[in-house]
Amino acid sequence: MTEMASEKTDAVTVTVKKPVLQVSCLVCGTPFATEKQVRRVHEKLHFSQQLAATCPDCRGAKFRGAMEKVLSSQK
């Protein structure tokens, strides 16, 4: 654990850096959030386990893919 303190006028800011384990994205494998965060997104927002464990970049790609599917089926 590292601690850094900087003093600005009357305020003191302390930054604590602590390494945490991150969950890897189910699609690309990039670590993107802690297990607790993924669980909270799943439980509070009722997202599927799969969506909750997908990183924001892959969610965007998934959305684009879904759009592509719909549009190609309309043509």
Place this chain on the structure above:
Amino acid sequence: MKGMIIVNVDVCNACKSCEIACAVEHSASKDLYEAIHEDPKPRARVSVQQGVSFSVPLQCRQCANAPCIALCPTGGLHRADPDSPVLLDEEKCIGCDWCVLACPFGVIQLDEERKVAFKCDQCFERVQRGQLPACVSACPTGALMFKILEEVSKERRNAYLVEIAECLTGGGV
């Protein structure tokens, strides 16, 4: 009246004018040449995504029951009124990343430099002044359109009626 940014993917040529216009609109100077030299660099809230057969500018979908608002711990993400887009109060944002994780479309991003989230606000202030969102104004092909929800439904209904009329009259109305 709820406004929506609509994309006609058939005419988008991925020129990224929307990205530039968005970044300039959200810069401090609101001028392209000055914005380039700004620090921190202004960021675009829209990103042009390249699909297999088309390109599409993606930005916040302004969900009715926005999950980003539900998870925001400080109330930084909010709506000015029920029909307004989801707005971000940068003063309240603590850069906790919850909104980024909550967005099902992956369109909210975190500015690592400033430690605040950024997302499309449909150029709320411009629209209040009676102007179009910056990305829509800048789109050279008209692929991006800003429409009222009721207007979109009406257009779809009319198009469907024309289709039915064509079927009934055997092609020519």
